[in-house]
Amino acid sequence: MTGRGNEIPVKGSDGRRRAVNLLLLLSRMDFSAEQKRLIAEEIRLFDEWKQFAGLAVRHGVAALIWQNLSDLGHAGEVPKAERNILEGLRFKSIARVSWITEAAARVTALLEREGIKVVLLKGLALEHTVYGSKGLRQMSDADLLVAPADALRARDILIRDGFRSMSLKSPLYRHIILDLGNHLPELHRGGISVDLHYRLFGPEGEEMVERAIRDSVIITGVDREPGRTAAVTRDSEDGVGVSSGTDAAVNSGAGTPGAGTFRILPPMTAFLALVNHIYKHEIKGEFQLRLWTDIYLLLERYGKQILTSGLADAAEEAGIRKETVAVLTVMKQVWGVVLPEGMAVSSDAENAVVALFMNRLAHPESVGSITQREMFMKNLRALKSPLKKFIFILGDIFPSIGFMKRRYNCRSKMAAFLFYPHRLGKILWILGLLRTEKYDT
Numbered sequence: 001m002t003g004r005g006n007e008i009p010v011k012g013s014d015g016r017r018r019a020v021n022l023l024l025l026l027s028r029m030d031f032s033a034e035q036k037r038l039i040a041e042e043i044r045l046f047d048e049w050k051q052f053a054g055l056a057v058r059h060g061v062a063a064l065i066w067q068n069l070s071d072l073g074h075a076g077e078v079p080k081a082e083r084n085i086l087e088g089l090r091f092k093s094i095a096r097v098s099w100i101t102e103a104a105a106r107v108t109a110l111l112e113r114e115g116i117k118v119v120l121l122k123g124l125a126l127e128h129t130v131y132g133s134k135g136l137r138q139m140s141d142a143d144l145l146v147a148p149a150d151a152l153r154a155r156d157i158l159i160r161d162g163f164r165s166m167s168l169k170s171p172l173y174r175h176i177i178l179d180l181g182n183h184l185p186e187l188h189r190g191g192i193s194v195d196l197h198y199r200l201f202g203p204e205g206e207e208m209v210e211r212a213i214r215d216s217v218i219i220t221g222v223d224r225e226p227g228r229t230a231a232v233t234r235d236s237e238d239g240v241g242v243s244s245g246t247d248a249a250v251n252s253g254a255g256t257p258g259a260g261t262f263r264i265l266p267p268m269t270a271f272l273a274l275v276n277h278i279y280k281h282e283i284k285g286e287f288q289l290r291l292w293t294d295i296y297l298l299l300e301r302y303g304k305q306i307l308t309s310g311l312a313d314a315a316e317e318a319g320i321r322k323e324t325v326a327v328l329t330v331m332k333q334v335w336g337v338v339l340p341e342g343m344a345v346s347s348d349a350e351n352a353v354v355a356l357f358m359n360r361l362a363h364p365e366s367v368g369s370i371t372q373r374e375m376f377m378k379n380l381r382a383l384k385s386p387l388k389k390f391i392f393i394l395g396d397i398f399p400s401i402g403f404m405k406r407r408y409n410c411r412s413k414m415a416a417f418l419f420y421p422h423r424l425g426k427i428l429w430i431l432g433l434l435r436t437e438k439y440d441t
Contacts, residue, residue, distance in 0.1 A: 018042070019052040020362045024334060026068045027061055027293045029131065029300075036072060043074050053082040058364055060290035062086050063093035064136045094135035097127055103192040104142040108262060110161060111146070116154050119145040119216045119263040121197060122277060128219060129264060130297040138290065141186070141193035147213055148178050148206070151198040155184050163187040163194065169403050170395030176388045179203070180379055200273040201318040203382065208269060208318060216263040267302035268311065272318050274298065275327045279320070285369030287360045295327060296335045307340050329353045376430075397426050
């Protein structure tokens with residue numbers, strides 16, 4: 001796999017184009033001799049460091065970028081101001097990853113003792129596999145997957161253990177929460193946020209979640225202090241191999257994780273979950289290179305297990321076939337990932353997808369979110385029964401007193417109660433009789 005980030009056109013100034021190209025060249029873990037040459041050649045006359053550092057920070061890859069600049073011997077060529085920013089975020093990432101890993105280990109151990117299987121997701125799983133447990137994968141919280149049947153019980157166990165949960169908008173939502181979104185309200189303790197996921201995709205992908213938990217892979221030898229132990233998995237001819245030396249070992253999902261061990265998703269499911277995660281962020285107006293780099297590194301490590309004849313059917317089952325094709329197109333054109341025959345799309349479609357990606361990469365602020373009304377209707381359509389739709393609408397119009405106090409900045413329950421008549425106007429908004437995309441939240 002060879003990156004070709006410097007060959008894709010970027011809209012905007014020449015300085016921004018060069019900053020984006022260098023960012024892409026450095027967004028990986030390993031470098032070929034040719035990639036090292038391209039980076040050295042680009043940096044030799046590079047003078048867009050302020051713009052480059054700004055994009056690295058905005059895209060959540062500052063720690064990875066600084067580590068690579070240092071490892072490749074280019075740290076001294078970065079001006080002091082930008083060097084301080086990038087290096088500072090690198091140290092912050094090490095500390096943050098260590099802190100989150102420790103919290104995840106305690107939560108996992110607690111829930112596993114209660115008979116609940118827990119699987120690491122997203123940044124935490126990637127940090128201790130494809131990023132090598134070096135503190136390079138910047139993250140803000142711990143994302144954990146449990147079976148839908150275990151989700152509310154897991155939440156109650158963590159609350160009893162001292163976690164504080166963000167409250168539901170309405171107590172009624174406890175009856176429909178597993179039909180909305182992918183995770184429960186955030187749980188907080190000691191500055192750490194834990195998201196308990198019960199879905200990876202929409203309702204159509206529920207069986208995939210059950211299989212993913214059942215077939216989860218256990219990684220061992222995970223050090224809670226990034227940089228000390230590289231928890232790297234390696235491909236073998238038969239699938240996931242067992243690492244040696246300081247690397248983490250990878251075993252079947254049977255049994256219960258012990259100290260320094262976690263469950264992770266099987267590679268193909270992990271890939272599809274990351275694809276879906278990217279598009280969930282984009283409908284909220286969020287675009288980060290970090291999420292695309294995650295996918296590239298996963299493909300680089302597990303490509304033989306992901307890019308198979310079964311991928312199309314799995315993407316169809318997850319309800320994200322179109323999104324999967326778009327992501328693979330970017331992987332092919334931007335990072336140079338070699339795709340098996342049958343996974344390519346037409347050149348015109350490829351060009352459009354890549355042009356959109358590059359424009360968003362250069363101008364992440366240009367990505368727009370769907371409106372409040374579109375999000376409301378999206379959630380409403382996700383509920384399959386009339387009763388659940390009624391509960392959703394009723395809970396939205398008449399939320400809890402606690403929500404009302406926060407929403408309308410009221411000090412007393414009585415003052416908050418007086419705002420309930422105002423919310424009756426939302427009925428007209430739901431029926432489309434009020435021509436506005438936003439009513440209130």
